[in-house]
Amino acid sequence: MSSTRSQQKVYNLEAPIEEDQKKEEEVDEKAIVGVREEVEWTKLWKRLDFWIYFGLYLFGPTVGIVFMNNLGQISESRGCAATSSLVALSSSFGFFGRLLPSLLDYFLSRNRYMPSSPVSMAVSLVAMVASFLLLLIDSDIALYVSTGMIGVFSGALTSLSVTMTAELFGTKHFAVNHNIVVGSIPIGSFAFGLFAAKVYRDGAALDGRFDGKCFGMYCFQTTLIFWGMLCSVATVLATVLYLRNRKFYSQKL
Numbered sequence: 001m002s003s004t005r006s007q008q009k010v011y012n013l014e015a016p017i018e019e020d021q022k023k024e025e026e027v028d029e030k031a032i033v034g035v036r037e038e039v040e041w042t043k044l045w046k047r048l049d050f051w052i053y054f055g056l057y058l059f060g061p062t063v064g065i066v067f068m069n070n071l072g073q074i075s076e077s078r079g080c081a082a083t084s085s086l087v088a089l090s091s092s093f094g095f096f097g098r099l100l101p102s103l104l105d106y107f108l109s110r111n112r113y114m115p116s117s118p119v120s121m122a123v124s125l126v127a128m129v130a131s132f133l134l135l136l137i138d139s140d141i142a143l144y145v146s147t148g149m150i151g152v153f154s155g156a157l158t159s160l161s162v163t164m165t166a167e168l169f170g171t172k173h174f175a176v177n178h179n180i181v182v183g184s185i186p187i188g189s190f191a192f193g194l195f196a197a198k199v200y201r202d203g204a205a206l207d208g209r210f211d212g213k214c215f216g217m218y219c220f221q222t223t224l225i226f227w228g229m230l231c232s233v234a235t236v237l238a239t240v241l242y243l244r245n246r247k248f249y250s251q252k253l
Contacts, residue, residue, distance in 0.1 A: 038170030041177050049168055050181075052241050057161060057181055060125050060234035062188030063227050064154030067132075068094075069189065070196055070220075071147065077200075077219040080140055089144065090151040097155025101163070116249040117164040118242035124153040124160070125235040132228035138217050168245070192230070196223040 044050045067074075068090050075083045101120065115123070131149040134142050165178040199222050203214035242249065 093151030
């Protein structure tokens with residue numbers, strides 16, 4: 001009887017230890033992956049961080065995509081005949097932009113200088129705002145430089161968004177969660193593209209043209225200012241997202 005009781009006591013003492021070990025393993029696993037919490041896609045709408053992040057993607061990377069979709073008309077309205085070159089420039093720089101966060105992470109993470117994903121997105125968005133302002137200059141050089149910059153930072157934002165979705169909402173439901181976030185692309189493409197088309201048609205009407213084509217800087221001037229303002233809003237949202245999660249990112253470094 002005494003041996004049985006002692007065995008029961010040992011078992012009861014070991015049970016909490018095993019539970020603590022499991023909890024430590026779960027914490028360690030999250031620390032390795034760098035995940036703030038695991039969130040199912042059905043519960044995303046209950047998270048304020050999700051709506052901030054959704055707005056960030058809507059007013060940031062989506063605007064870069066809308067710009068590229070309208071690049072042909074923008075170059076034509078400015079009298080630039082090298083439309084195909086501009087499209088190739090934006091595509092190639094967009095590819096290198098997607099590689100940029102990985103390269104920076106590889107070289108800077110060794111010295112612990114790599115900024116968090118929201119900070120990196122805020123910096124990229126500031127550069128996009130500057131690019132849209134540069135487009136207001138009536139110069140082919142400004143058009144080429146701005147197109148390259150928007151391509152680079154749009155690509156960087158696309159790459160950073162993948163990392164940030166996993167960081168904020170976990171990896172178990174990553175595919176569905178990220179697809180919900182990028183659902184802002186068709187919404188923004190329709191709304192912001194429709195605004196650009198209206199401004200373009202109004203410019204054509206001022207010229208008295210019946211073919212619907214507009215020529216001149218004013219054809220997209222208002223649109224470029226509007227897109228720059230949207231990127232400014234996205235910059236603010238990225239900053240807010242960092243401030244709300246700065247404790248998590250400080251522990252992650």
